[in-house]
Each structure stands twice: as structure tokens, then as C-alpha cells.
Amino acid sequence: MPLQAVRPKILGFISEQASAWLVALVVLLAGFALTAVVAWAAADLYQQQVRQRFQLLVNERYSRLQERFDDQEQRLNSLRRFFVNSDDVSREEFDGFAQPLLLRARAYSWAPRVYREQRGQFEKAVSAQRGTPFVICELNSTGELAPAPERDEYVPVLYSQTQSLLGAPLGFDLLAQPLRRSVLERAQNTGKLAVSQPMQLVGVEPDYATGVLLVAPVSHLPTSDQSQNEPYGYVMAVISMRQLVADGLPKPDRDNLVMQIVDTSDVQKRVLFESGNAVASSDLVGARRLTLGDHVYALTLRPSQVFDQANHSSLSTILTMGGLLSLLLSALLYVLVSQRQRALKLVEQRTAQLRLREQELRGAHGQLRSVLNAATQVAIIATDLRGVINTFNAGAEQMLGFKAEQVVGTHTLESLHLASELEARSASLSVALGKRIPASQAMLVESPDNLHQAREWTLVREDRSQLTVNMLATVLLDDHGLWIGHLAIYLDITEQKRAYEALAARDRLLKKLSAHVPGGIFQFTLEPQDNWKFIYASDGMRDIYEIETGVLQQDAKKVFERIHPLDAERVRASIRLSALQLSHWREEYRVLLPQRGLRWIRGEATPEELPGGGTLWHGYVSDISDLKRVEEELRALSITDSLTGIHNRRYFQDRLKAEMVRLNRTSGALSVIMLDIDHFKRINDQHGHAVGDGVLQELCKRISQRLRRTDVFCRLGGEEFMVLCPHTDGAQAYSLAMELWASLRSVPMEPVGIVTASFGVASWRVDEGIDGLLLRADSAVYVAKQAGRDRVEAQSVC
Incomplete structure (x- = not known):
């Protein structure tokens, strides 16, 4: 009877396959319901947290702004006390005291009261003191400063310490304009700080022109029979609302709040400051009152889009994760219920695959034999644990002259090697490893300092001639990891050795020639990544820079460390120019050597462009210190x-x-x-x-x-x-x-x-x-x- 006919039923009528789908559906619906409840609770908690964060930001921003307003009042009061406690304040004393106060204020100014009969004498005295003509002036219809007409009283700006690049409007009469006259009268009447209505400031860059004027009257200290003297001048703080409010706050693309400041006493309700960032789509709003002098300002704060992005709701994440978790849990239950059916199918598939793999292995064994025989330039020889050869490919036959039938089962790997070489190798391995290594195993044992690397050996051909090869030996393991023999791979390196010997002879000749050339010969490359490198440096380079040639080839920057600091950048620039124009390089420069001190060097090189990018120079350097010394002596004699x-x-x-x-x-x-x-x-x-x-x-x-x-x-x-x-x-x-x-x-x-x-x-x-x-x-x-x-x-x- 088939296995499928005896599968059990759940509740006697639901098949095992149907029950898996039913359980998965119930779990999926329950998970969705639980996810909806959690999402509702998380949304409510999110709204509360957003309101709390917004209120914290509003309170912090309000506190910071009020501190700045209070700080401006304190700074102006300190300047007023400086004038009150001094009989006469010079321009240098004013600049020295007001300069440190310029923090978030465009300017501090002193304006004395001048009456009609005092104007001429006052202008002459100030002109003589300043060394330049001084005239009491006001803005004309074109917005330029012009001499003020006759009036009973003037309040001209005499001293000014400003941050503006446009300079101070010295001589500007503050009584010439209604807004400034109004704030002066209020300061005079109350004897306290007074703030102007929003105005366009004079002598200030256009970006900072919108602001207010903070004025404090300056009177002499009252005598015993006086309660308060009439002010004889005013100290003023020119405050740009943009500088006072925005300085030090986050940039618009990072600010969480959108601010707006309006003067409550202004009938037109003009905006003194408004943030440049975008307002978020939220009903959150914060309102505070800021005081400066005798004015109250309405501060309105709303969340920005940055705040909205930083406090995004996790509702979608909860719904997504809850839905995915419910789906995964239902799928997991479905998998567990249907595991038995899938396991049986998997066993059947594995059985069919094993049968197919057995057939493939049989074909692969024949292919491996063909591959071994096809490798005619490489000798591949395998042995058993006793060292007897059991595999001898066609490359081994061609290399050594033996036939596979002659050596398989009869010859050992030792019989193919030169006996004297095996004995010398055996003795050195015995000393290095601290135990006796027989000569028959010398070619198979690796020394501690040469693991898994090919080694040069001498083989004996059938005709008793010798052949130099590189040999790489490894162990052979069966399917259970047991050691069953060795595998040796030989490569004929006769032609390679001849090439190496020819290259060595050329290098020796080059070294002899360069040793008789005064100075040093070099090959230098500059790669696109600004990588400096000496690919060749003669022994003369060591004498020139007192740096070993091996160190030069590893790090070319050692040479530039020897060059005199006043010449180093010029040498680098000339090298880059030579690389750019492929022009002949020639420079004379100084080097600071540890032993010989300051020396003069002359270098010349011819560049050529490399195929892969970069530049290669062939050149030489020589010591011209003696020539430079003779030149200096001749110049001194002349x-x-x-x-x-x-x-x-x-x-x-x-x-x-x-x-x-x-x-x-x-x-x-x-x-x-x-x-x-x-x-x-x-x-x-x-x-x-x-x-x-x-x-x-x-x-x-x-x-x-x-x-x-x-x-x-x-x-x-x-x-x-x-x-x-x-x-x-x-x-x-x-x-x-x-x-x-x-x-x-x-x-x-x-x-x-x-x-x-x-x-x-x-x-x-x-x-x-x-x-x-x-x-x-x-x-x-x-x-x-x-x-x-x-x-x-x-x-x-x-």
C-alpha cells in the first residue's frame, strides 16, 4: 500500500495538508489584530512625545533669546555707567571700552546733545580733534548724508564702534527722523532704556538693516540737592534682529523650529525676524513674550520640516513589522506541519542525485586521467605511503625519458632525485627540525621557514643526464581524511635559470658602470594617485642623500625629507610640470644631510609617459657644492x-x-x-x-x-x-x-x-x-x- 494512503486525519475529517493552511490563516489573522492594537497605542504615545519635545525646544529657544535681550541691556548699561563715571571720554577710551561689547550688536555709539548756539564751536572742535572735517548731517531725499538745517537741538553720532563693513555714519543727527526722535524723548523722559520701533538702520549692510535702536540717557551724577540731572547725551546699541536672534542658532536646514518676532507696540505689526526654513504641516504652536527695554515682543514658534522629519511616526514601521512577523509566523507553522511530506520528497530527490553523481564520478575519473596525460609540460607523479610510484603522467615521460610502465610499481620517488642533493637536504632538515629525516623523505618534508612553497631540485633522466626543476609536494588524503600517499608536481626551469643568470649578469654590469659615474643614476615614476617611487637607484644615490638604496625604493618621500624646506615645494612643482608637459627636468637645490650638513645638488632627467598612466623619468643627480662655493668666492672677490x-x-x-x-x-x-x-x-x-x-x-x-x-x-x-x-x-x-x-x-x-x-x-x-x-x-x-x-x-x- 502506498505511504500517502495511510496519512492520519485531524479531527477525523481534515486532511494533514488542509490543516496546515488553516492554522497558518488563523495565526495570520490574530497577528494582524494584535499589530493594529499595538499601532494604535504607539500612535497615541508618539503624539504625546512630540508635544513634549516641541515644548522643550520652545522653552529652550525662548530662554536663549531672552538671555540675549537681557545681555544687550546689561552691555548698554555698562557703557552708560562708563560715561556717567567719567568726566570726559576720548575716542580711544570709547573704542577700547566698546570693542569687547560688540557681541550680537551691529554697533555701539555715543551721541551728545548739542544746541543751536553750540553747533559751530562743536563742529570746529571735533574737526580739529579728528583731523578731518566734521559736520552734523542728516539723510536727504536721495538717502545720502547732507548737512543738517538749523534746529534748536541736535543729537549727532560722535563715537561709534561697529562691525559693519560700511563704516559708521558719524555726525548723523538722530533727531532728524521721527522714529529716532521718539525713542530719544522716551529715554529722556523716563531716564531708562528705550527701544525704537522697527526701522531701517543707517550704515549697516542690507542683510542686517532691519532692527531697532536701544537707547540709554547719560546724565551727570546727581548732587545732594538734585534727584536727577538732565541727560547731556545718549549711548546707543544698534541691534540687527537677524544678528541678535539667528547668530549661533542652527542653520535653516537643521533648525527644528520656525520663529517669528513681532513688536506688540507696532501698529502695523511688522515682522522683525522670521526664519527662512519651511513650516511643518502640524498644529503645534508656541507663543512667548520677549522684553527689551520698554518694549514687549511676541515670539511665535512652530515646528519646521526638520522637526517633522526627525520625529517621524513609527506607525508604518509597526504595521509593516507586525504584518511581516504575522506572515512569517504563519508560514513557519505551515512549514512545520508540512515538514514530513517535504522530507519524504527530499529523500527521494537525494537518492536520485546520488545515483547520478556516481555516474558522473566514473566519467570524471577517466577525464582526470586524460587531463594528467594532456599536461605534457608538467611532470605529475603520485606515490603510495612507501614512496612507490603509482601515477606517472605523459609530461613526466617526456621530461625524464621513462615510460609509465617502467616506473609504476617498481621505482620510488627517491630514485629519480640526485642522491648527493637528497643527503645534503636530509642533514639540514634534521638540524632544523631536531630529529633525523631519512634521505628518502627529504624531498617530501617542508622546512619551517619554507612552508607550501616550490623548491629547486635536480632530477636524473633515463640517460643519466641531470635536469633542474621546481618541485611542489603535497599529501594525498582519501574521502575519510586518511593519509594514502604523496603527490609531486615538477616544472622544468632550465630556460628560466638561464634567463635569471642573464638578468643577473646585466644587473652586475649596470652596477659596475653606475659605480664609476659621478653622482647617482635613477629611474623615478609619478603615478596618477600622486604616488612617488624610485624603481631603480644606483649606489651613488646613497652618497648623494645619505639614504640606503633599498629604503629609497620602498619610500621615495625620504628624498624630499632631505631637501631644504625653502626648496622642497619648488622641486615638487618642477617635477609635476615636467610630467604635465613631458619636458626635460633640471633643478639645482639644497639638501640637509645628517653627516655632511648643507649640500648643493643638481638633477636632470628625461620623462616619458607610461602606457597605464603616470610618468617615468631616467636621470641622474650630482653634488655641485664645490662649484657653488667657487661661484660664491668669485662673486665676493668681484x-x-x-x-x-x-x-x-x-x-x-x-x-x-x-x-x-x-x-x-x-x-x-x-x-x-x-x-x-x-x-x-x-x-x-x-x-x-x-x-x-x-x-x-x-x-x-x-x-x-x-x-x-x-x-x-x-x-x-x-x-x-x-x-x-x-x-x-x-x-x-x-x-x-x-x-x-x-x-x-x-x-x-x-x-x-x-x-x-x-x-x-x-x-x-x-x-x-x-x-x-x-x-x-x-x-x-x-x-x-x-x-x-x-x-x-x-x-x-x-
Whole structure:
């Protein structure tokens, strides 16, 4: 009888298959009902939480804004007390006190009261104090500042400390406009802080122009017989509602609230501030009262779309998850009930698959044999546990010259290897592993430092010739994981070894050639990802940068760490430019070496574009420090007098030209002092030229000690000298010449005694050239000599 005919019935009339569907349906309906109840409760809880979160945000925002309003009152009161407690406040004192107060306020200002009869004197006094014309002004019909007409009283802005880039409207009369006049009158009448109606602020960027004016009257301290003095001026805070309210709050795309501020005393109910973010579709609203001075502002807060997105309802998630859970539970019950039927079907399918797999394995065994024989370039040899060969493919026959019939079942793997090589390998393995390894197993045992890697061996062919191969050996396991033999795979590497030997010979030749080249030879690549790399570096690179070549090839950035910081960016930029234009690279730069210190390097390289992107350079670097040192020495010799060690005529002419260019561009002062040793020919004739040279050297020493660092002392030739004095007028140069004259004649020189000189001083005149300046200095020296020598003569006035 079939198995399906004896399946049991549930309740005697419902089949097993029908009962599975029925249970699944009941569970699904019960799950849906429970999900609806949970979703209703969650929705109610969500509404309560949203209201609580909104109220917390409203209270926090209100507290923050009221603190800011109170802070502005406190700052303005502190500024008023500063004026009350001071007899006279200068502009610098006002700026020093008001600067730190500029937090969320556009400006702080001081405006004194000026009466009609005081206006002229007041404007003159302020103009003299400021150094610029000062006029009491007001806005004309075109919105520009113009002189104010005659009135009984003015309240002009005298001092102002502002954050605005447009500057302060100094001199602006606050009584010229009704809104500002109204707030001043209220402050004067009450003696307390007063706030203006919403207005457009003057001297403020358009984005911050909407705001209010917070005013505090300033009066002298009352005497014993007075209760309160009439205010003599006002301190004001120019407050932009946008800056006061929005500064420091979340950006519109992140703000949870939409704010609106309206002045309750404003008949037009104009909006002082309104958030730029979108309002959420919600009935939640919060209303608060903000006070500033004598005004009350209505603050209205509504949730924004950001708040709506951050507090989205989980109702859809609960319904979705509840429905899915109910569906999964009903499906699970259905699966459990119908498991027996599916299990029986699965057994039948598995049985059919096993029979099919058995047939496939039989075919695969034949295919494997064909694959082994098809691998003619690789020798594949398998052995049993005793080492006797039981598989010998066609590649092994072709490689070793044996036929499979000759070796299978008769030869071991040991018989194919060179005996001396096996014994040497056996001895090294025994020492490494601490136990004796027989020679017959040496090719199958792996050393601890060379696991699962191919090893080079020597095989003996049938004709007794030797063959070098790479061998990879592994164990063979049966279906139960038991060890049944070994598998060895051999690859002929004769041609590979020849290629390696040729490459090694080429590398040795390249190394010898590069060792005799001064400097270093390199190959350098720059990949698209800004990856710098040396693919070749000769030994000379180690001497240039004091970095091992192996380290250079691993990290090319080590070279740039050696380059002088002032040259590094220039070298990088030139390399990138060479890569961009594929142009020849050539640079001279400095390196800071740990042992040799500062050295000069010259590098040249030729770029080529790589197929996969990037650039490859072939080039060399060399040390040119000695060449640079010679260049510096030659340059020093070209501008130095060899006898005295001071600058020569050539250097003086170059410096004088440079100074004249500076004067023509920026103006300023410049003077020269020319001196000629008196009776120097007599010194040479009486004492010899060696003594004369000593006199020249001693004179240069004495004068150099008296000169400033900015002065330039030069020898024009023979016994004539010149001192170039930048930024020095005629009087200063004459004073310096007198000091030089006194220092020269104060102490005698051995063996000639007192040596004197005639000095001539000339200072630069506007539109005068080099020749004219030098001619006047030379003329002054001539005048000194004609007047008896040993004196200082100033420039001619004509």
C-alpha cells in the first residue's frame, strides 16, 4: 500500500495538508489584530512625545533669546555707567571700552546733545580733534548724508564702534527722523532704556538693516540737592534682529523650529525676524513674550520640516513589522506541519542525485586521467605511503625519458632525485627540525621557514643526464581524511635559470658602470594617485642623500625629507610640470644631510609617459657644492677690495643705482660721504708702499667700527673712499662725517703718526641723478682740500 494512503486525519475529517493552511490563516489573522492594537497605542504615545519635545525646544529657544535681550541691556548699561563715571571720554577710551561689547550688536555709539548756539564751536572742535572735517548731517531725499538745517537741538553720532563693513555714519543727527526722535524723548523722559520701533538702520549692510535702536540717557551724577540731572547725551546699541536672534542658532536646514518676532507696540505689526526654513504641516504652536527695554515682543514658534522629519511616526514601521512577523509566523507553522511530506520528497530527490553523481564520478575519473596525460609540460607523479610510484603522467615521460610502465610499481620517488642533493637536504632538515629525516623523505618534508612553497631540485633522466626543476609536494588524503600517499608536481626551469643568470649578469654590469659615474643614476615614476617611487637607484644615490638604496625604493618621500624646506615645494612643482608637459627636468637645490650638513645638488632627467598612466623619468643627480662655493668666492672677490677687505667701486656703483631706483619709487633720504687721505703720496715716498698699505687698512678698520649696519663703505681707488648712507639726510650725514673725522685723527698710526683726511658730504635732491650727487660730494672734498685739508665740508647749496 502506498505511504500517502495511510496519512492520519485531524479531527477525523481534515486532511494533514488542509490543516496546515488553516492554522497558518488563523495565526495570520490574530497577528494582524494584535499589530493594529499595538499601532494604535504607539500612535497615541508618539503624539504625546512630540508635544513634549516641541515644548522643550520652545522653552529652550525662548530662554536663549531672552538671555540675549537681557545681555544687550546689561552691555548698554555698562557703557552708560562708563560715561556717567567719567568726566570726559576720548575716542580711544570709547573704542577700547566698546570693542569687547560688540557681541550680537551691529554697533555701539555715543551721541551728545548739542544746541543751536553750540553747533559751530562743536563742529570746529571735533574737526580739529579728528583731523578731518566734521559736520552734523542728516539723510536727504536721495538717502545720502547732507548737512543738517538749523534746529534748536541736535543729537549727532560722535563715537561709534561697529562691525559693519560700511563704516559708521558719524555726525548723523538722530533727531532728524521721527522714529529716532521718539525713542530719544522716551529715554529722556523716563531716564531708562528705550527701544525704537522697527526701522531701517543707517550704515549697516542690507542683510542686517532691519532692527531697532536701544537707547540709554547719560546724565551727570546727581548732587545732594538734585534727584536727577538732565541727560547731556545718549549711548546707543544698534541691534540687527537677524544678528541678535539667528547668530549661533542652527542653520535653516537643521533648525527644528520656525520663529517669528513681532513688536506688540507696532501698529502695523511688522515682522522683525522670521526664519527662512519651511513650516511643518502640524498644529503645534508656541507663543512667548520677549522684553527689551520698554518694549514687549511676541515670539511665535512652530515646528519646521526638520522637526517633522526627525520625529517621524513609527506607525508604518509597526504595521509593516507586525504584518511581516504575522506572515512569517504563519508560514513557519505551515512549514512545520508540512515538514514530513517535504522530507519524504527530499529523500527521494537525494537518492536520485546520488545515483547520478556516481555516474558522473566514473566519467570524471577517466577525464582526470586524460587531463594528467594532456599536461605534457608538467611532470605529475603520485606515490603510495612507501614512496612507490603509482601515477606517472605523459609530461613526466617526456621530461625524464621513462615510460609509465617502467616506473609504476617498481621505482620510488627517491630514485629519480640526485642522491648527493637528497643527503645534503636530509642533514639540514634534521638540524632544523631536531630529529633525523631519512634521505628518502627529504624531498617530501617542508622546512619551517619554507612552508607550501616550490623548491629547486635536480632530477636524473633515463640517460643519466641531470635536469633542474621546481618541485611542489603535497599529501594525498582519501574521502575519510586518511593519509594514502604523496603527490609531486615538477616544472622544468632550465630556460628560466638561464634567463635569471642573464638578468643577473646585466644587473652586475649596470652596477659596475653606475659605480664609476659621478653622482647617482635613477629611474623615478609619478603615478596618477600622486604616488612617488624610485624603481631603480644606483649606489651613488646613497652618497648623494645619505639614504640606503633599498629604503629609497620602498619610500621615495625620504628624498624630499632631505631637501631644504625653502626648496622642497619648488622641486615638487618642477617635477609635476615636467610630467604635465613631458619636458626635460633640471633643478639645482639644497639638501640637509645628517653627516655632511648643507649640500648643493643638481638633477636632470628625461620623462616619458607610461602606457597605464603616470610618468617615468631616467636621470641622474650630482653634488655641485664645490662649484657653488667657487661661484660664491668669485662673486665676493668681484665686489671686494683685495687690500682693505671692504667693498670696491663696482659694488658701490651697483648699490647706489639700487638706492636711486628706490628713491624714485618711494621717495626718502640718501647721503654720501667722500674722503681723501691728506698727503698720502708723501707717506708712500717717506715710509714705503708697505707702510702706505698698512695706513689704508688701519683707516678702513677705524671707520668701519664707527659706521652703522645699513651704511656701505667702499674704496673708490688709491686713497679715495666713499660711504653710502641710505635713509639719511644731509644733517645726519654731516654729523656722521664729523665722528669719522674725529676718530681718524684722534689716535696716531705707527710709524707715520697722525693721519688726516678731507671729507665731503652731499645728500640727494629730488630729480637729481647719480652723476650730480657724486659731483657735489667730490666738489665738497675739493673745497676741503683747498681750505687746508683735515676738515669736513658739506655739499654746495647751489
